[in-house]
Amino acid sequence: xxxxxxxxxxxxxxxxxxxxxxxxxxxxxxxxxxxxxxxxxxxxxxxxxxxxxxxxxxxxxxxxxxxxxxxxxxxxxxxxxxxxxxxxxxxxxxxxxxxxxxxxxxxxxxxxxxxx
Amino acid sequence: xxxxxxxxxxxxxxxxxxxxxxxxxxxxxxxxxxxxxxxxxxxxxxxxxxxxxxxxxxxxxxxxxxxxxxxxxxxxxxxxxxxxxxxxxxxxxxxxxxxxxxxxxxxxxxxx
Numbered sequence: 001x002x003x004x005x006x007x008x009x010x011x012x013x014x015x016x017x018x019x020x021x022x023x024x025x026x027x028x029x030x031x032x033x034x035x036x037x038x039x040x041x042x043x044x045x046x047x048x049x050x051x052x053x054x055x056x057x058x059x060x061x062x063x064x065x066x067x068x069x070x071x072x073x074x075x076x077x078x079x080x081x082x083x084x085x086x087x088x089x090x091x092x093x094x095x096x097x098x099x100x101x102x103x104x105x106x107x108x109x110x111x112x113x114x115x116x
Numbered sequence: 117x118x119x120x121x122x123x124x125x126x127x128x129x130x131x132x133x134x135x136x137x138x139x140x141x142x143x144x145x146x147x148x149x150x151x152x153x154x155x156x157x158x159x160x161x162x163x164x165x166x167x168x169x170x171x172x173x174x175x176x177x178x179x180x181x182x183x184x185x186x187x188x189x190x191x192x193x194x195x196x197x198x199x200x201x202x203x204x205x206x207x208x209x210x211x212x213x214x215x216x217x218x219x220x221x222x223x224x225x226x227x228x
Contacts, residue, residue, distance in 0.1 A: 043218040079120050091159055103148055107160040
């Protein structure tokens with residue numbers, strides 16, 4: 001069964017450094033998402049991406065964040081200058097929303113980001 | 117804007133007993149409702165969804181959920197709980213299947 005993959009599984013970085021989290025969505029999906037989950041807390045929406053542009057973003061997704069689909073398979077989240085409070089599990093998801101009656105989002109296993 | 121409430125942080129149930137994990141939602145249009153499960157140190161795994169049609173939807177691992185429009189609820193149920201069902205359960209609502217809003221999660225503990 002196709003699945004969303006994410007790399008790395010765990011990233012440790014120093015405050016102020018840039019990090020890039022990588023995701024490979026399911027190949028025929030058109031919509032891509034990033035969420036984060038601070039340890040023990042709820043899953044928070046960051047951004048959605050469709051047709052090579054951001055379709056919606058939350059207030060969390062400020063100028064320090066950016067997303068890109070550099071080729072036909074990868075979907076990346078970049079944090080330019082990490083802060084301690086960026087430490088969280090970051091989940092990528094994809095869906096083929098709007099085609100058929102699917103709509104569910106398929107989540108990757110997550111990347112645990114630790115900012116020291 | 118849509119929102120989701122899961123009124124119970126924790127649900128404890130004995131193995132073999134029925135379980136219910138509650139979810140209520142608020143959305144301006146027709147709700148697209150989902151349940152996801154998260155096992156320790158794992159990602160979110162899709163369980164079931166309601167888009168349209170029958171109010172009772174069946175999903176993975178014997179779970180089902182009932183959409184109740186008048187009560188704006190979408191409670192997750194299982195007739196007979198297993199210890200392996202112990203996990204964190206998230207209800208989510210979206211508008212037209214795009215941007216999901218997740219509830220805060222309910223931790224289910226099934227006791228042997």
